[in-house]
Amino acid sequence: MTHVLHRQIGKDYPFAVCGEGVHIYDATGKQYIDASGGAAVSCLGHGHREVIDAMKAQLDKIEFAHTSFFTTPALEELADELAAHAPAGLDHTFFVSGGSEAIEAAIKLARQSAVESGQPQRRHLIARRQSYHGITFGALAIGGRPSAKRDFSPLLIETHHVSPVYEYRDRHAGETPEAYGERLAQELEAKINELGGDNVLAFIAETVVGATLGAAPPVPGYFKRVRQICDQYGVLLILDEVMCGMGRTGTLHACEQDGVAPDLMAIAKGLGGGFMPIGALMLSAKIFNIIAKGSGAFQHSHTYTGHPLACAAALAVQRIIRRDNLLANVRTQGARLSRRLQERFGNHPFVGDVRGRGLFQGVEIVADRGTKEPFDPARKLHARIKQEAMARGLMVYPMGGTKDGKSGDHVLMAPPFISDNDTIDQIVERLGEAIDTAI
Numbered sequence: 001m002t003h004v005l006h007r008q009i010g011k012d013y014p015f016a017v018c019g020e021g022v023h024i025y026d027a028t029g030k031q032y033i034d035a036s037g038g039a040a041v042s043c044l045g046h047g048h049r050e051v052i053d054a055m056k057a058q059l060d061k062i063e064f065a066h067t068s069f070f071t072t073p074a075l076e077e078l079a080d081e082l083a084a085h086a087p088a089g090l091d092h093t094f095f096v097s098g099g100s101e102a103i104e105a106a107i108k109l110a111r112q113s114a115v116e117s118g119q120p121q122r123r124h125l126i127a128r129r130q131s132y133h134g135i136t137f138g139a140l141a142i143g144g145r146p147s148a149k150r151d152f153s154p155l156l157i158e159t160h161h162v163s164p165v166y167e168y169r170d171r172h173a174g175e176t177p178e179a180y181g182e183r184l185a186q187e188l189e190a191k192i193n194e195l196g197g198d199n200v201l202a203f204i205a206e207t208v209v210g211a212t213l214g215a216a217p218p219v220p221g222y223f224k225r226v227r228q229i230c231d232q233y234g235v236l237l238i239l240d241e242v243m244c245g246m247g248r249t250g251t252l253h254a255c256e257q258d259g260v261a262p263d264l265m266a267i268a269k270g271l272g273g274g275f276m277p278i279g280a281l282m283l284s285a286k287i288f289n290i291i292a293k294g295s296g297a298f299q300h301s302h303t304y305t306g307h308p309l310a311c312a313a314a315l316a317v318q319r320i321i322r323r324d325n326l327l328a329n330v331r332t333q334g335a336r337l338s339r340r341l342q343e344r345f346g347n348h349p350f351v352g353d354v355r356g357r358g359l360f361q362g363v364e365i366v367a368d369r370g371t372k373e374p375f376d377p378a379r380k381l382h383a384r385i386k387q388e389a390m391a392r393g394l395m396v397y398p399m400g401g402t403k404d405g406k407s408g409d410h411v412l413m414a415p416p417f418i419s420d421n422d423t424i425d426q427i428v429e430r431l432g433e434a435i436d437t438a439i
């Protein structure tokens with residue numbers, strides 16, 4: 001009997017005992033291709049010797065120094081590294097231990113900066129439906145997946161939601177992607193006006209939607225218009241790049257491809273590549289200056305903020321990605337993964353859409369390609385696909401469709417940046433078998 005409260009009680013999880021490159025091995029010696037990077041975490045794959053050596057070197061110096069007393073070289077160097085390659089103006093970083101914490105910090109810093117700039121009436125948060133921003137109370141509240149909130153909603157802060165960019169289902173026939181993006185931007189503007197432009201604190205969105213929509217990218221021009229609207233009403237733009245950021249889409253930050261810089265940006269997963277839990281909130285000089293000239297302190301901190309070992313691990317991961325030019329490989333292998341998925345599923349009777357950016361790709365499963373009708377969520381097809389994939393030595397990240405039929409089951413892939421042709425081809429072959437068997 002296990003004493004762990006596992007994610008699913010009563011389920012038999014294989015023991016992961018070692019990892020090397022794109023593979024994880026269980027206690028029976030079975031090999032799995034980590035085609036989801038866990039949950040878009042393991043960007044360098046597993047067991048990277050140089051990262052491990054950098055972590056050992058940090059441990060030989062100091063394992064922990066509380067940030068109310070000290071800073072450390074690892075913390076300062078990681079912040080410098082991020083600032084050197086940040087979207088315009090995001091030159092300061094607050095470190096945390098994961099994605100949800102980064103989102104909590106974003107909400108609180110947004111609010112504190114509004115109060116300290118003389119706008120305490122700004123309190124409304126606008127997010128998007130079918131989004132996931134984390135599991136803690138603030139992050140859960142802004143998320144747009146009602147099933148995740150069901151038991152907790154009486155305890156959550158109020159949030160307002162607008163439509164996500166979900167081209168496959170929501171772009172009208174004959175509507176150009178640009179016109180669709182404009183329609184969504186106008187929906188945001190209407191929501192801001194409904195709440196009163198001066199009362200809205202922030203708009204938050206994933207640049208490319210991960211877990212809840214299976215790598216759904218924005219349409220051209222959408223974020224530029226969102227940026228304009230936010231500026232017009234003094235609303236802060238918070239981008240959640242916890243999953244899609246840090247190189248996953250082929251540029252260090254996904255928003256680079258949309259030509260926008262947010263006021264606040266949450267990053268995590270690929271930042272430390274799974275070698276240590278680490279996340280961060282990057283903030284604009286504008287927000288930094290409001291706090292610096294105001295109270296002089298962000299009213300928020302965790303014991304493990306800026307943990308030296310986590311920072312040393314993340315620094316090593318980021319330097320290796322840059323030194324080995326791995327973002328070029330993300331673009332090359334991302335294009336291959338997209339192509340192979342199109343070849344395998346382009347005419348598949350139960351795959352309605354293949355989408356994504358870089359090594360962040362998804363497929364949506366439907367009962368009927370013509371009508372896009374999803375399978376009944378009660379079938380839990382996504383769970384069966386996961387099981388069949390694991391049986392074939394493949395880790396992918398499937399999620400069920402919504403109960404209202406507004407999205408189908410989908411499968412998210414986020415393989416390591418070191419993936420080669422053979423890895424990509426194996427992923428698609430095994431996924432094809434898993435989907436066919438599960439259906």
Ligand code: PLP
Nearest residue numbers: 098099100132133134240242243
């Ligand atoms: N934001 C996004 C877009 C995510 O995908 C996730 C996790 O999957 C989070 C926030 C929360 O991150 P964490 O699980 O590290 O708390």
